[in-house]
Amino acid sequence: CHTSGMLTPNGKEYAQKIPREELTHLILKLLQAWKEPLSHFNQHHQELPDDSLSKAKQISNMVHELKTGVEKVTEKMQSMGIISNSLNGMASSEAAGLSIGNEADMMSDSDFIHCFRRDSNKVQSYLKILKCRIMPENSC
Amino acid sequence: GQSYPGKPKIIRCRSLEKETFSCWWRPGSNGGLPTNYTLFYSKDSEEKICECPDYQTSGPNSCYFDKNHTDSWTSYNITVMATNEIGSNSSDPQYVDVSSIVKPDAPVNLSLERKASANTMYLWAKWSPPPLPDISSNSHVYHYELRLKHEEKEEWETISAGVQTQYKVSRLQAGMKYIIQVRCMLDVGEWSEWSSEKYIQIPNGGSPPEKPTIIKCRSPEKETFTCWWKPGSDGGHPTNYTLLYSKEGEEQVYECPDYRTAGPNSCYFDKKHTSFWTIYNITVRATNEMGSNVSDPHYVDVTYIVQPDPPVNVTLELKKPINRKPYLVLTWSPPPLADVRSGWLTLEYELRLKPEEGEEWETIFVGQQTQYKMFSLNPGKKYIVQIHCKPDHHGSWSEWTSEKYIQIPTDFRVKDMVVWIVVGVLSSLICLIMSWTMVLKGYRMIAFILPPVPGPKIKGIDTHLLETGKSEELLSALGCHGFPPTSDCEELLIEYLEVEDSEDQQLVPSHDNGHPSKNAKMIPKETDSDSGRGSCDSPSLLSEKCRECRTLPPILQTPDVRDVQESKGGKRSWETQCIASEEKIILLNSESTKSSTWPAAQLPTNQPPMFAYHSMIDAQKITLSATNVNIAPVLVGNEEKRQSQYPITETVHSDMEKQREMENLHSKTDQTAVQVKQNRSNDNSPFLHPKLMDYVEVHKVRQDEPAVLLKHKESSGKTDKYTVPGTSKEYTKVSTVVDHNILVLMPDSCIQHTSVSQEPAIETSPNLQQGQAEKNMSYCLTAPSECRRETSGSEYMDPSSFIPSFK
Numbered sequence: 001c002h003t004s005g006m007l008t009p010n011g012k013e014y015a016q017k018i019p020r021e022e023l024t025h026l027i028l029k030l031l032q033a034w035k036e037p038l039s040h041f042n043q044h045h046q047e048l049p050d051d052s053l054s055k056a057k058q059i060s061n062m063v064h065e066l067k068t069g070v071e072k073v074t075e076k077m078q079s080m081g082i083i084s085n086s087l088n089g090m091a092s093s094e095a096a097g098l099s100i101g102n103e104a105d106m107m108s109d110s111d112f113i114h115c116f117r118r119d120s121n122k123v124q125s126y127l128k129i130l131k132c133r134i135m136p137e138n139s140c
Numbered sequence: 141g142q143s144y145p146g147k148p149k150i151i152r153c154r155s156l157e158k159e160t161f162s163c164w165w166r167p168g169s170n171g172g173l174p175t176n177y178t179l180f181y182s183k184d185s186e187e188k189i190c191e192c193p194d195y196q197t198s199g200p201n202s203c204y205f206d207k208n209h210t211d212s213w214t215s216y217n218i219t220v221m222a223t224n225e226i227g228s229n230s231s232d233p234q235y236v237d238v239s240s241i242v243k244p245d246a247p248v249n250l251s252l253e254r255k256a257s258a259n260t261m262y263l264w265a266k267w268s269p270p271p272l273p274d275i276s277s278n279s280h281v282y283h284y285e286l287r288l289k290h291e292e293k294e295e296w297e298t299i300s301a302g303v304q305t306q307y308k309v310s311r312l313q314a315g316m317k318y319i320i321q322v323r324c325m326l327d328v329g330e331w332s333e334w335s336s337e338k339y340i341q342i343p344n345g346g347s348p349p350e351k352p353t354i355i356k357c358r359s360p361e362k363e364t365f366t367c368w369w370k371p372g373s374d375g376g377h378p379t380n381y382t383l384l385y386s387k388e389g390e391e392q393v394y395e396c397p398d399y400r401t402a403g404p405n406s407c408y409f410d411k412k413h414t415s416f417w418t419i420y421n422i423t424v425r426a427t428n429e430m431g432s433n434v435s436d437p438h439y440v441d442v443t444y445i446v447q448p449d450p451p452v453n454v455t456l457e458l459k460k461p462i463n464r465k466p467y468l469v470l471t472w473s474p475p476p477l478a479d480v481r482s483g484w485l486t487l488e489y490e491l492r493l494k495p496e497e498g499e500e501w502e503t504i505f506v507g508q509q510t511q512y513k514m515f516s517l518n519p520g521k522k523y524i525v526q527i528h529c530k531p532d533h534h535g536s537w538s539e540w541t542s543e544k545y546i547q548i549p550t551d552f553r554v555k556d557m558v559v560w561i562v563v564g565v566l567s568s569l570i571c572l573i574m575s576w577t578m579v580l581k582g583y584r585m586i587a588f589i590l591p592p593v594p595g596p597k598i599k600g601i602d603t604h605l606l607e608t609g610k611s612e613e614l615l616s617a618l619g620c621h622g623f624p625p626t627s628d629c630e631e632l633l634i635e636y637l638e639v640e641d642s643e644d645q646q647l648v649p650s651h652d653n654g655h656p657s658k659n660a661k662m663i664p665k666e667t668d669s670d671s672g673r674g675s676c677d678s679p680s681l682l683s684e685k686c687r688e689c690r691t692l693p694p695i696l697q698t699p700d701v702r703d704v705q706e707s708k709g710g711k712r713s714w715e716t717q718c719i720a721s722e723e724k725i726i727l728l729n730s731e732s733t734k735s736s737t738w739p740a741a742q743l744p745t746n747q748p749p750m751f752a753y754h755s756m757i758d759a760q761k762i763t764l765s766a767t768n769v770n771i772a773p774v775l776v777g778n779e780e781k782r783q784s785q786y787p788i789t790e791t792v793h794s795d796m797e798k799q800r801e802m803e804n805l806h807s808k809t810d811q812t813a814v815q816v817k818q819n820r821s822n823d824n825s826p827f828l829h830p831k832l833m834d835y836v837e838v839h840k841v842r843q844d845e846p847a848v849l850l851k852h853k854e855s856s857g858k859t860d861k862y863t864v865p866g867t868s869k870e871y872t873k874v875s876t877v878v879d880h881n882i883l884v885l886m887p888d889s890c891i892q893h894t895s896v897s898q899e900p901a902i903e904t905s906p907n908l909q910q911g912q913a914e915k916n917m918s919y920c921l922t923a924p925s926e927c928r929r930e931t932s933g934s935e936y937m938d939p940s941s942f943i944p945s946f947k
Contacts, residue, residue: 004389010415012363012484118417121443121533125484132483139508140481 001115002107003033008122015129020083024074027126030119031067038063041112063120070127082134143171144227148201148220150234155242157272157280158326159207162198165220165231173224179203181218183211197273212238242329244282245270247305247322252340254429261342261430263309265301267322270332282324285331291317291339315344347375348431352424354438358447361477362416362485362531365409365442366402369424369435377428383407388419416443446535448487449475451510451527454544468546471511472527475538486532492540496522508532519548 008026009015015023038060045056077083107115132140146168155161167177179192192203203218215237221230249268254261269282284301288309301307301322312318318341321334350372359365371381383396396407420442424435453473460466474480474487488508492501495518506512517523526540 008417010417011411012479012482013411015484016482118441118443122417124533128483128486130483132481136481140483 001111001118002037003030003115003119006030006033009126012129015126016133020130020133023126023130024070024077024083027070027123027130028067028074030123031063031070034063034116034119035067037112038116045109066123077134142173142224142226145169145171145173145175145222145224145229147229148177148222148231150218150220150231153218153234153236153241155210155212155238155329156244156270158212158238158242158328160205160210161236161238161241162202162204163218163234163236164198164202167201167222168229170222171224171226173226175222175224177201177220177222179218179220181216183214183216185214210238214238239328242326244280244324244326244329244332246332246335247282247284247324248335250320250322250335250338252320252338254340254342255431261312261314263312263318263320263340263342264306265309265320265322265338266306267335268305269324280326282326284322284324286320286322287334288318288320291319312342314342317341343377343429349373349375349377349379349426349428349433351433352381352426352435354422354424354435357422357438357440357442357445359414359442359445360447360449360475361479362442362446363411363479364414365440365445366406367409367422367438367440368402368406371405371426372433374426375428375430377430379426379428381405382425382427383422384425385420385422387415388421414442417441444534446485446531448478448485448529448531448535448538450538450541451475451489451529452541454525454527454541456544456546465515468514468517468548469511470514470525470527472541473510474529487529488532489527489529490537491525491527493523493525496524496545517546517548522547 006026006029008030009018038056042053042056042060046053048056074083078085148165148167150163150165153161153163163179165177165179167175179195180189181192182189190209192205193209194204194206195202197204197206215235218234218236219230219232221228223229247267247269248271249266251266253264253266255264265286267284269280281303283303284305284307285298286301286307286309287296287298289296290313299307299309309320317339320338320340321336323332323334325331352369352371354367354369357365357367367383369381369383371379383399384393385396386393396409397413398408398410399406401408418441420440422438422440426433426435451472452475453471455471457469457471458466459469470491472489478485478487480487486508489506489510490503491506491512492503493514494501504512523546524543525546526543528538528540530537
């Protein structure tokens with residue numbers, strides 16, 4: 001996977017131990033890393049049946065929206081002081097994301113889907129942990 | 141005594157490797173004094189006598205000749221001299237040729253290994269060459285020889301093993317114990333001694349184990365996981381299993397950290413050894429005496445194999461809110477191991493429910509909440525409920541919790557019970573009262589509810605008179621001149637008169653005179669266009685309708701269908717109603733166009749109101765042929781009429797519209813206008829008309845009176861349908877016209893078929909039936925109409941025929 005190079009906690013304890021800022025940063029990085037490959041995938045796979053295509057587009061949109069949402073939440077958290085402001089190096093990570101995107105071109109389709117599934121699961125798990133760390137009241 | 145030593149003897153000389161050799165002697169007696177031994181040797185080629193270079197290395201009474209002193213190409217002459225204080229003695233000389241005294245030591249470290257290949261066993265024998273004191277000596281090439289034999293047997297099998305220090309022994313018999321030895325030899329000299337024995341047991345058949353299979357790997361809480369495998373057959377020998385794994389991206393292979401925690405044939409990976417979002421490559425190896433086998437690799441990513449434990453703490457609570465139905469709340473807790481609190485694992489729940497005796501489960505998805513409210517359970521029934529959970533993303537459902545039973549208490553409120561009791565009592569009371577009243581007041585009640593069919597309106601037959609048996613009076617009342625009918629009556633009887641009356645004539649004769657019958661609902665109010673309601677017998681008119689008039693009670697009242705008809709304003713076809721009771725106004729074709737009702741007839745399409753044709757049946761119809769009944773039955777057919785032509789009818793129509801009534805036309809003997817309907821206004825329904833016409837039988841025609849038409853029933857005595865084709869005669873032909881306003885009809889026996897034979901309600905009213913020829917019948921006959929058709933128009937002097945359009 002093109003995101004294999006990223007150092008991400010691979011267990012519950014690690015995810016709970018790393019600082020919240022870092023976790024948030026990781027989430028955003030992951031989401032960013034998939035933006036380009038997803039759109040690339042959609043462009044190059046017009047031969048799929050319609051419902052698959054629309055599903056792929058839907059997923060791209062969802063990833064984009066999720067990223068936007070997380071960014072907003074992050075801003076809010078930063079403004080509320082829940083997490084520190086040390087995340088403002090996002091620009092650099094974006095640049096890194098671009099280079100990662102190139103590797104994604106070379107993956108086969110099944111690998112692509114496998115990697116996406118894994119990374120989306122990662123993002124989901126991290127978000128849930130983050131949520132329960134920051135706001136433990138609701139259903140945690 | 142002391143003496144000089146005895147003579148030593150050289151016992152042996154030996155070389156291990158052809159580069160050195162040693163000699164040993166045995167001393168003789170030592171003569172009582174310490175003796176010294178010296179060994180002298182001389183080579184063949186030389187005269188010089190040397191002394192032994194080394195008395196130590198090979199032990200006491202030995203001489204060791206090292207490499208420098210050993211010449212393998214010459215022979216030595218060796219003597220040993222024993223010396224003591226007194227004297228010395230010399231052994232006999234020993235001629236030693238080094239080459240001939242070479243004898244290596246036996247090989248060492250013999251090891252045997254069983255190997256199996258393709259179901260045959262073979263043996264790998266391995267050994268080492270004999271060790272040499274001088275390590276630096278060259279490696280010598282030894283020849284080896286193996287020998288083996290069965291444990292119990294005597295004979296050895298010798299196998300030359302070449303110069304290798306290992307050998308594959310095959311052709312071994314299963315189930316035997318073998319002894320194996322090995323010896324060696326240099327290129328010169330002798331074989332060494334045999335090595336020590338080595339035993340080996342050949343297993344009794346069997347094979348290496350079968351390939352095991354990895355069944356599944358599961359993680360109960362997304363932090364550790366376990367893998368289980370299924371062994372194959374063990375090939376007859378105890379088999380050992382080892383699990384090996386490697387992680388994605390790494391080369392290194394590890395072995396299972398814990399074989400025991402999760403039970404037999406399993407491997408438990410604890411938290412330290414579990415990594416997420418990495419793929420593990422897991423294999424299991426099975427090993428036994430015969431060999432080993434490896435399972436197929438199993439790839440697993442722990443994230444996707446989560447299967448939680450079932451939920452716990454399932455509890456039920458009955459809640460009874462005010463003003464609402466009570467309901468049950470089912471609550472549970474997530475399984476203890478799952479860490480839901482940190483958000484690492486999120487569970488979704490599902491429960492299933494069924495009544496105890498039921499077959500099918502109803503599955504309800506609950507989501508992430510840990511409680512559920514149940515409203516729709518039946519009181520008094522017992523239910524079984526179970527819950528299971530699964531992670532909200534990839535993963536599988538847990539096992540179901542153990543069954544939990546729910547029993548709803550039957551909430552039998554006393555209030556309900558009381559209400560039901562009261563209701564039951566009341567209704568039974570009412571029933572009692574009603575039945576009692578019924579019994580007591582029987583008939584009156586019945587009469588009240590079901591009014592009886594009115595008696596005949598024809599004044600004609602006075603029942604009392606009948607009873608008294610005074611026929612003459614009776615008959616005279618009826619207006620008959622004599623009974624049985626006289627001949628002239630007969631004549632008259634069979635004639636049907638079709639008369640068209642003038643306007644003035646009252647169509648409804650009956651009511652003028654006051655009807656004897658109770659249903660004097662004649663048309664006092666208005667001229668009843670339908671006054672001409674004769675009996676239904678008139679075959680023509682009542683084709684369809686008549687059909688319906690089947691079961692008419694003896695006393696019939698013919699409702700004034702015309703009203704209805706006219707109100708419709710449409711074409712109404714005949715409504716022949718042979719209705720027994722008032723109520724039963726059968727609007728046979730009220731809505732539909734009459735054409736439908738008339739089988740063959742086309743309904744006239746005109747709008748002019750039609751008369752309903754009543755098939756009147758007068759229950760009292762007396763078919764006294766002989767009697768001169770001054771009945772003026774008026775048969776009115778539903779036909780379209782031209783208003784102009786039938787003024788009377790028009791008036792009648794108007795009346796009819798007002799109401800319908802039933803009347804017995806036969807009631808009065810009054811002058812009766814015989815009304816003939818036949819409106820032939822329409823062109824369209826030519827043939828209808830004939831049918832529509834009602835035929836009334838004229839009993840007697842008197843000059844001064846309008847004709848009286850009576851329905852004549854052919855079938856005397858039988859109250860059946862007027863279906864006897866042969867016998868029924870239709871009076872469709874006009875024989876003469878009398879007095880310009882009376883038509884005398886004659887019978888027409890063309891009736892071949894009664895198209896519609898209604899089932900006349902030929903019930904004779906018990907009262908009336910007194911030996912009369914006719915019963916009251918009402919029936920509608922359609923046959924005549926058909927018949928009529930057959931008659932050529934020319935024969936039939938039907939008023940309708942006068943109308944040109946009527947054709």
